[in-house]
Amino acid sequence: MVQPSLRHDSEEYAMCRRQWSFRVNRRPGVSDSDLRRMRDEWDQRAKARPLHYNSPSRQAGEEQIFFEYGRRHVEQELLGEVQKLERPEQKRALEIGCGMGRLMRALAPHFASIDGVDVSPAMIKEARSHNPSIEYPTLNFQANDGSSLPFPDGRFAFVYSMGVLTHLPSRAILESYVVETARVLEPGGRFKLEVPVESGWGRLSGVIPYPRAVKPFVPSFASRLALRIYKTDPLKRSDTYIGKGMFRYRLKRIMRDAGLEGAVADTQQGRNGWLVGRKPA
Numbered sequence: 001m002v003q004p005s006l007r008h009d010s011e012e013y014a015m016c017r018r019q020w021s022f023r024v025n026r027r028p029g030v031s032d033s034d035l036r037r038m039r040d041e042w043d044q045r046a047k048a049r050p051l052h053y054n055s056p057s058r059q060a061g062e063e064q065i066f067f068e069y070g071r072r073h074v075e076q077e078l079l080g081e082v083q084k085l086e087r088p089e090q091k092r093a094l095e096i097g098c099g100m101g102r103l104m105r106a107l108a109p110h111f112a113s114i115d116g117v118d119v120s121p122a123m124i125k126e127a128r129s130h131n132p133s134i135e136y137p138t139l140n141f142q143a144n145d146g147s148s149l150p151f152p153d154g155r156f157a158f159v160y161s162m163g164v165l166t167h168l169p170s171r172a173i174l175e176s177y178v179v180e181t182a183r184v185l186e187p188g189g190r191f192k193l194e195v196p197v198e199s200g201w202g203r204l205s206g207v208i209p210y211p212r213a214v215k216p217f218v219p220s221f222a223s224r225l226a227l228r229i230y231k232t233d234p235l236k237r238s239d240t241y242i243g244k245g246m247f248r249y250r251l252k253r254i255m256r257d258a259g260l261e262g263a264v265a266d267t268q269q270g271r272n273g274w275l276v277g278r279k280p281a
């Protein structure tokens, strides 16, 4: 049976929100000031150069190329997980930090519906205007608080996030999203979340040309520090952009404590990593 998407003006949605706001407690360490800063600074990025801050490589500035990159990312990084689901076309997916919806658009044919949340209301406005509901009726966009997921338990078969948890100013927010992912996944549902692994790979690659052989020895915390000094764009120097790294063992523990089964995998570029796995059935 195809599961219809929950309309945001429906009674059912209002009920879910009420239940949700009772149940979800702010995780220790998630501060109001971080949540506010993420919202305000991503709003500024969305208003200034949304394509650029969503996908900083120079070629991706053009809208057509930007959405084409989204399609490629989906093919290379996400479709493998989607194919492990039974009948995904009858199920719902969720993207954390959907930006302008380029990944949702590319994944739309594979799911009955996809919800996207983003901390920036300005980014959500961009997403809606670039993916009009007349053309993409199964996509829903909404702003969230930047650390929790406004959906009832067990709602989604697939939760994914790319280029978002790598930009968080606090590790507690990442932890909160992993716990929330476990809550909103249905039993047997799958997840793939890009995470900032403190792996020794420098995030400076592509910024300062040091020899490849040196890269594994440049710890990413040092790279982040250097980025703060090196970057001239204040919106790229902020910790809501540079993010914070996390060691593998800690990422694994967060996943396990949230009740999820999975692993920390490398990304293709070798800079960040993926938390990838499933919620036990």
Ligand SMILES: C[S@@+](CC[C@H](N)C(=O)[O-])C[C@H]1O[C@@H](n2cnc3c(N)ncnc32)[C@H](O)[C@@H]1O
Pocket: 038, 042, 053, 054, 055, 070, 096, 097, 098, 099, 100, 101, 102, 103, 117, 118, 119, 120, 123, 145, 146, 147, 161, 162, 163, 164, 167, 168, 173
């Ligand atoms: C680099 S963009 C990536 C967007 C999208 N995932 C893509 O690949 O096209 C990062 C997005 O994450 C959003 N974001 C940043 N921090 C967030 C948070 N704590 N919760 C939800 N969204 C967040 C930003 O507003 C921005 O739209």
